[in-house]
Amino acid sequence: MFATATRNFVEEVDNGGLLIPVSSLNDTIALLTVVVKRKRFWVWQKPKYIPSDFNLNDILTGDIPMKPGVIETDFIKYNGTFGDNIQATVDANFVHASVSVEGKDSSKLQSSFGSLKKEEVDVQKLLRDSKSRVLDMSHDLIQQTKEKPRQVFGFVKERIVTTQPSSVIEEVQQGAQCGGGLSLCGPKRSKVSLKENGSLSKDSNITMEIPIHTTIAYALLELEIKQDGRFEMCLMSDTTGGFEVDGLAKRRPLGVFGAPASEKNYLRQELEQLSDHFQLLSSLPATTRSFLLQQITKVMEDRGACSSLQNALEQMCLDERPALGDVTTTEPQKQNIRAILDLLEQSGQVESTPVLTALNLVTSAMDEMTNDCLAVLGVCCSLTVLQALELLVQCVSGKGELHLSGAGLAALTEDVFEKTEHLFALSNVSLERDGDTVKTKISHLAGNRPLVLCIAVRGLASLAHCD
Known part of the structure; x- marks a missing residue:
């Protein structure tokens, strides 16, 4: 609080x-x-x-x-x-x-x-x-x-x-x-x-x-x-x-290596660099993906719990033991976080640094969102809506225009599109609907918010992929 x-x-x-x-x-x-x-x-x-x-x-x-x-x-x-x-x-x-x-x-x-x-x-x-x-x-x-x-x-x-x-x-x-x-x-x-x-x-x-x-x-x-x-x-x-470093290079964080001139190019370049992480999540066993998506969706209901899950995964990526005793959230949310970590441990994924890194990528993006953005994304976590959101993300980083009659977009009913439009607006991306077409535009000096949204959507959609 x-x-x-x-x-x-x-x-x-x-x-x-x-x-x-x-x-x-x-x-x-x-x-x-x-x-x-x-x-x-x-x-x-x-x-x-x-x-x-x-x-x-x-x-x-x-x-x-x-x-x-x-x-x-x-x-x-x-x-x-x-x-x-x-x-x-x-x-x-x-x-x-x-x-x-x-x-x-x-x-x-x-x-x-x-x-x-x-x-x-x-x-x-x-x-x-x-x-x-x-x-x-x-x-x-x-x-x-x-x-x-x-x-x-x-x-x-x-x-x-x-x-x-x-x-x-x-x-x-x-x-x-x-x-x-x-x-x-x-x-x-x-x-x-x-x-x-x-x-x-x-x-x-x-x-x-x-x-x-x-x-x-x-x-x-x-x-x-x-x-x-x-x-x-x-x-x-x-x-x-x-x-001051005495001859040893400092370990640099992963991710952005330098932003190109335009926001769209920057977004496309970053998502391409991170694509292996999304592919890794979508290739997990179906039962594992299903369970992870359900538990992460629950954790998203609480900003503090989302941060605690991200911190735990980050510690594990750095070969540190997560200190869940210090987590300040509700007991049900602690159980949700523990369930995710237990599944990773019992399925042997703790030893798989790439899987931990991929999950850390997704949860860190969610943790960087504003409270409003995280709340709206949380109610969009059905399989069909996530599939539609993923197509919109590809549109934002690509041509910037998408026909709503295409496959995978049936979930964008009037009500859902209104929520989606609000979600993207909170991330400095506008969706303009013109008949059967949606045009996307990244706001000038949008910062990292469009990237954070795209990473979160791509990651959650990877867990929602059907075999």
């Missing part, structure tokens, strides 16, 4: 800017707090920021701490309400499954942060005070960070804090009517059956009280660190920090 609220706040007030949302109330973010910035597995992913228990003075040599001036200003008064009202009817045929589902979900997240204050370090004074200072390269935090690739040091130069007690309120209402029969074959051949005409409803109302002086967002100054401990602050937004 808190992470979603702060993420919404940053998207509204500083979208594409320098502010970083605080993801946990347990994080202590003060001015000069040292934060480790970890570059992700794919170049187009946003970095992950890991606050430490130290401030800049703790990792400097010498006994005299720096005391930079602090500038305080009123920021804004912020109260935001975000919600989804989703109604959908889905008829799906999975392997060993036939399902008809009518669902109506509504959710509302209300963030009442009230009057906010901005605290900034006097950077000019800090520059003067740090001229002759050197980092203690023997400090454990520096040693442990330096040993791992793709990690950068920074410190908090400004933060946005609450000035009064505030709250985050989440209200969820879910209802569903299910018809038909469902028999899911998961790990160890366990079987779950749902009888005809079942129903499910769920209501929840959670209030989180936020204390005064809570940091909800912050900005960093990254450090470029020499081997002898001397450092420079990266004052320009287009400069990044890092450790």
Whole structure:
């Protein structure tokens, strides 16, 4: 809840800017707090920021701490309400499954942060005070960070804090009517059956009280660190920090190698480079693909769960054991994530780095989506709709024009097309319908949103392919 609220706040007030949302109330973010910035597995992913228990003075040599001036200003008064009202009817045929589902979900997240204050370090004074200072390269935090690739040091130069007690309120209402029969074959051949005409409803109302002086967002100054401990602050937004490398090339994230002149060429080039991953997913056994698609679709209902699944798969790709005990989501969602990881382990896919990488690719794309985009994609995860979405993705990166009378597009009824149009618009791609033809156009300076959508759709559609 808190992470979603702060993420919404940053998207509204500083979208594409320098502010970083605080993801946990347990994080202590003060001015000069040292934060480790970890570059992700794919170049187009946003970095992950890991606050430490130290401030800049703790990792400097010498006994005299720096005391930079602090500038305080009123920021804004912020109260935001975000919600989804989703109604959908889905008829799906999975392997060993036939399902008809009518669902109506509504959710509302209300963030009442009230009057906010901005605290900034006097950077000019800090520059003067740090001229002759050197980092203690023997400090454990520096040693442990330096040993791992793709990690950068920074410190908090400004933060946005609450000035009064505030709250985050989440209200969820879910209802569903299910018809038909469902028999899911998961790990160890366990079987779950749902009888005809079942129903499910769920209501929840959670209030989180936020204390005064809570940091909800912050900005960093990254450090470029020499081997002898001397450092420079990266004052320009287009400069990044890092450790000086002594003869060994740093391991680079996968993905984009340089964008061509046009957005369409860039998109086509990237999807071609990633096509082997989609082919690998579509070649998995049908029962495995069916189970993965169903479980991932469930995980998509919760932004936090989607991030947790992506983090777990990324850790496994880096030969690390995922720490599911630290996952902050509901117990049913933890079970969904565990079911996916168990299936991968029991089917021998944990040893198959390409399969883990392919799944990590898809889930990382979903994790980069806005909350609205992820919610709309989640209700489009029937087999026939995913097939149609995949054809639209090929259209976006190709000729930009598609005839709706073609094979595989029957699912684009008026209602479904409206949702599809909204989904693509949220990803900076417009769909214009002219009779029996759809024309696609990528917005100018669309960023990575079209690529993220295309990867997510291609990946999910690969799991939905029929044999």
